[in-house]
Amino acid sequence: MHADEYLPPEELPEPPTLDVVTRFFRGPLFTLTPQPSLEEWVSSASARDRGGEILFDEASIGYTFWRNPNDHDDPANLEELGGEPRPSLDVSPTHPVPEWMAEIAARIPYPQLWDAVRTSVAEEHSPWQSIEFALLEHVNRILRSRAHAERAGGSGGEEPLGPAMDLGIEHDVPLLLDGRPVPGIRIDTDPHVLGIGAHLGDRFLTAVVDRDRLPLLDFTFVTRRARA
Numbered sequence: 001m002h003a004d005e006y007l008p009p010e011e012l013p014e015p016p017t018l019d020v021v022t023r024f025f026r027g028p029l030f031t032l033t034p035q036p037s038l039e040e041w042v043s044s045a046s047a048r049d050r051g052g053e054i055l056f057d058e059a060s061i062g063y064t065f066w067r068n069p070n071d072h073d074d075p076a077n078l079e080e081l082g083g084e085p086r087p088s089l090d091v092s093p094t095h096p097v098p099e100w101m102a103e104i105a106a107r108i109p110y111p112q113l114w115d116a117v118r119t120s121v122a123e124e125h126s127p128w129q130s131i132e133f134a135l136l137e138h139v140n141r142i143l144r145s146r147a148h149a150e151r152a153g154g155s156g157g158e159e160p161l162g163p164a165m166d167l168g169i170e171h172d173v174p175l176l177l178d179g180r181p182v183p184g185i186r187i188d189t190d191p192h193v194l195g196i197g198a199h200l201g202d203r204f205l206t207a208v209v210d211r212d213r214l215p216l217l218d219f220t221f222v223t224r225r226a227r228a
Contacts, residue, residue, distance in 0.1 A: 016056075019226040026055040028224075031222060032061075032219070061116060115145075118205075120204045132185065135169070135206045136169070170188060177222070
């Protein structure tokens, strides 16, 4: 007889909030410039023991995209599926769930910028690690998560769209961080996403966003500060 290996929702550990990740990040953490249409949240984060102190050294920030930021209940904010708005999920859960899990579920019907902005501390003495590698990995991770039908070839027998390649990287492309231009790189070869990045001291900033969202965004960056 096997014991149940699945924990009930109320016993699952609460993931760190974005402010906790910011406060215990190993140095500066970057995010998109605050703007009414975006609400940020932790997409992923990893931490290591640094001499007895647990510090985050990689984190990705995702964003909920609000078409009408003044009224989150406006149906215009719902994600569209096949040209029709995705219905809101007003079904009550069959079991009690913790508040943090309910907040995640509440975001599902709305457009998301998944894993959009990543800050990663560069590993010392790793010659293979570079801003080019970091941006390629980020872009291709986003592309792998997209719907297969979207990346597949058309009915005319076209080849499926493949991963981004290092030959498509542009250098000396400035991006704005904290109101100042910094030298960066860009991958502008994929029809679905645009990727940019910068090597900033001991860390990499990379960002990947769907092209159809770009005209609606301020694609600039700031150093994030944890709220008190």
